[in-house]
Amino acid sequence: MPVSDSVDLESAADSGTAAETGSEGRPAGLPINELFYSLQGEGTLAGVPSVFVRTSGCNLRCWFCDSYHTSWEPTHAWLDLEEILAEIDAHDADHVVLTGGEPLLHEESVALLEALDDRGYHTTVETNGTIYRDAPIDLASVSPKLASSTPTPERDPDGEGEWAERHERDRIDMDALARLVAEYDVQLKFVVTDAEDMPEILDLLADLRAAADVPVPDDDVLLMPEGATRERLAETRDRVAELAMEHGFRYTPRLHVDLWNDAPET
Numbered sequence: 001m002p003v004s005d006s007v008d009l010e011s012a013a014d015s016g017t018a019a020e021t022g023s024e025g026r027p028a029g030l031p032i033n034e035l036f037y038s039l040q041g042e043g044t045l046a047g048v049p050s051v052f053v054r055t056s057g058c059n060l061r062c063w064f065c066d067s068y069h070t071s072w073e074p075t076h077a078w079l080d081l082e083e084i085l086a087e088i089d090a091h092d093a094d095h096v097v098l099t100g101g102e103p104l105l106h107e108e109s110v111a112l113l114e115a116l117d118d119r120g121y122h123t124t125v126e127t128n129g130t131i132y133r134d135a136p137i138d139l140a141s142v143s144p145k146l147a148s149s150t151p152t153p154e155r156d157p158d159g160e161g162e163w164a165e166r167h168e169r170d171r172i173d174m175d176a177l178a179r180l181v182a183e184y185d186v187q188l189k190f191v192v193t194d195a196e197d198m199p200e201i202l203d204l205l206a207d208l209r210a211a212a213d214v215p216v217p218d219d220d221v222l223l224m225p226e227g228a229t230r231e232r233l234a235e236t237r238d239r240v241a242e243l244a245m246e247h248g249f250r251y252t253p254r255l256h257v258d259l260w261n262d263a264p265e266t
């Protein structure tokens, strides 16, 4: 569904704060940037037909964010849960991917996941790993953000580095990460550009293994090449594949970028 053609479009929301669902006369619901049917493009379920629900608003600002209109310039329609569920049910899919923006910012994401679980869907949540919520999540697809994601003045797509300090402060929450790996089936999906990212990944894994009550096998660690376009992926993917082999981690493609480049609703 092209949400941009839909009802009640509100732009430039104050992202970075939890959604005010159910307050101020608004029906309980979620700020939805887009809702579409595609193939899961990333991770261990790559290739699986899935409905994607993309919430708007993020507590971080990665300079490379491929979903600019949920983070740097958030736009969305407010849809109540029944509307979202009806759109999902209209597609013939068993898998639903809740993504964003940062979907776990929103308390109402839990109610959506509960309703999806009741209906028998497999749920994947794409999250930056800074927020823990208790919800029926079949696969927590956690993408902790490395220092190379920080929007320094040279890399800020929208200004002069005003977000760098807050992003740097908030990008890793070890307690939230440890709870996510303890409570859910998790894949850790790191966005990698080159070998300079690796020491930080190894340090983060060591810290997480020390903090978590459960094992974090290398098999659950995926390296994903940075690139929102085919052109950019062509520059990063070979190096990232070699790094995955060198370290014994998995490599994940970005199938949707290979197939549809940076088209919306793919």
Ligand SMILES: C[S@@+](CC[C@H](N)C(=O)[O-])C[C@H]1O[C@@H](n2cnc3c(N)ncnc32)[C@H](O)[C@@H]1O
Residues within 6 Å of the ligand: 058, 064, 065, 066, 067, 099, 100, 101, 102, 103, 126, 127, 128, 129, 141, 142, 143, 189, 191, 224, 225, 226, 227, 228
């Ligand atoms: C837009 S984010 C939304 C979910 C959540 N905020 C997060 O970052 O995990 C969805 C996925 O896209 C990845 N991503 C965003 N921009 C990317 C880029 N330019 N290259 C590779 N992966 C990117 C994120 O790391 C995450 O795994």
Ligand SMILES: Nc1nc2[nH]cc(C(=O)O)c2c(=O)[nH]1
Residues within 6 Å of the ligand: 038, 039, 040, 041, 042, 052, 067, 099, 100, 126, 256, 266
């Ligand atoms: N096809 C496709 N697969 C995806 N896997 C994770 C995505 C995301 O943006 O979270 C995504 C996306 O945007 N499109």
Ligand code: SF4
Residues within 6 Å of the ligand: 058, 059, 060, 061, 062, 065, 066, 067, 070, 071, 100, 101, 102, 128, 145
């Ligand atoms: S955490 Fe996810 S949605 Fe937020 S800015 Fe980074 S990639 Fe974009």
Ligand SMILES: [Mg+2]
Residues within 6 Å of the ligand: 066, 067
């Ligand atoms: Mg995406």
